[in-house]
Amino acid sequence: MAEAQDIQRLVEEIADHVRRNPPASQAGRQGQGAPSVRTARVAPESIRSNADLAPYIDHTLLKPEATREDVARVAREAAEHGFATVCVNSSHVATVAGILAGSRSVPIAVVGFPLGAALSSAKAFEAREAIAAGAREIDMVVHVGALKARDYTLVLEDISQVVEASRPYPVKVILETSLLSRDEKIAACVLSKAAGAAFVKTSTGFGSGGATVEDVALMRQVVGEDVGVKASGGIRSAEDALKMIQAGANRLGASASVAIVSGERSTAKY
Numbered sequence: 001m002a003e004a005q006d007i008q009r010l011v012e013e014i015a016d017h018v019r020r021n022p023p024a025s026q027a028g029r030q031g032q033g034a035p036s037v038r039t040a041r042v043a044p045e046s047i048r049s050n051a052d053l054a055p056y057i058d059h060t061l062l063k064p065e066a067t068r069e070d071v072a073r074v075a076r077e078a079a080e081h082g083f084a085t086v087c088v089n090s091s092h093v094a095t096v097a098g099i100l101a102g103s104r105s106v107p108i109a110v111v112g113f114p115l116g117a118a119l120s121s122a123k124a125f126e127a128r129e130a131i132a133a134g135a136r137e138i139d140m141v142v143h144v145g146a147l148k149a150r151d152y153t154l155v156l157e158d159i160s161q162v163v164e165a166s167r168p169y170p171v172k173v174i175l176e177t178s179l180l181s182r183d184e185k186i187a188a189c190v191l192s193k194a195a196g197a198a199f200v201k202t203s204t205g206f207g208s209g210g211a212t213v214e215d216v217a218l219m220r221q222v223v224g225e226d227v228g229v230k231a232s233g234g235i236r237s238a239e240d241a242l243k244m245i246q247a248g249a250n251r252l253g254a255s256a257s258v259a260i261v262s263g264e265r266s267t268a269k270y
Helices: 002-020 050-056 068-081 090-100 120-132 144-148 152-166 182-194 213-223 238-247 257-261
Strands: 057-061 085-089 106-111 137-141 171-174 199-201 228-232 251-254
Touching: 002 152, 002 182, 002 213, 050 057, 050 238, 050 251, 050 257, 057 068, 057 228, 057 257, 068 085, 068 090, 068 257, 085 090, 090 106, 090 120, 106 120, 120 137, 120 152, 137 152, 144 152, 144 182, 152 171, 152 182, 171 228, 182 199, 182 213, 199 251, 213 228, 213 238, 238 251, 238 257, 251 257
Parallel strands: 057 085, 057 251, 085 106, 106 137, 137 171, 171 199, 199 228, 228 251
Antiparallel strands: none
16 A cells, blocks of 8 residues: 555656646647557456467567568568567668558557657657658657656656657657666656657667566556556567566567467567
8 A cells, every 4th residue: 555655646746747847849739648549458368379469569670780671571470470560660660661551560660769868859850750651659768867867847848749749640658667766667657648658668678677577567557547558678478478468568569479479488689
């Protein structure tokens, strides 16, 4: 009970800051929520086979050395297995969009990746360009330094600019949880929700750690049921995936997607 009260205190403190310091990019559109996207948690009992995990997986390739051929292979895998999306760097979105045309999988672009320290205007520009190239979801990295400095106004404005630039498509905010304290994770979730993000996401896969059950459960507790939670980083098997879903994740980021739905365990980092 004490833990829940502590979380509520932090949520109220940050929400009060948001009310007193609304982001400039939200002027004239208060009350608009996140774009329509499936954010409800997954019922674990609905996963009856490894293949049932496919619609919840963002099949991911973010390595700097990835070639066009590598990206094309990943896109074909997504179409074959029915993964929710293919998550790539923005320069590869057009390739992915072309291959996925007519399939149920859609392209995601990462923005401000992997550090999150770019100018907000640069992140917003990258999001617009990625959407023009065919991205239908945007995963942005939070400004970690501003978050740790408790510069909530900057963090809120940073996310809001990307959300606005990405409309009508949903934005996920990558927290890079391995760099954050518990209170900072709570703050990031509250600010992401206030800025209109559709999801909060654990990790880039390039930090010092990936998704944990504890972090996913905390994020779900803070954002509630109307914002999604994406677990990413270190999910290498169906067992790993189910643990994250049971903790509250309703989207999974993985480069080991094919192994996951095939009942194998991968050694992939992401």
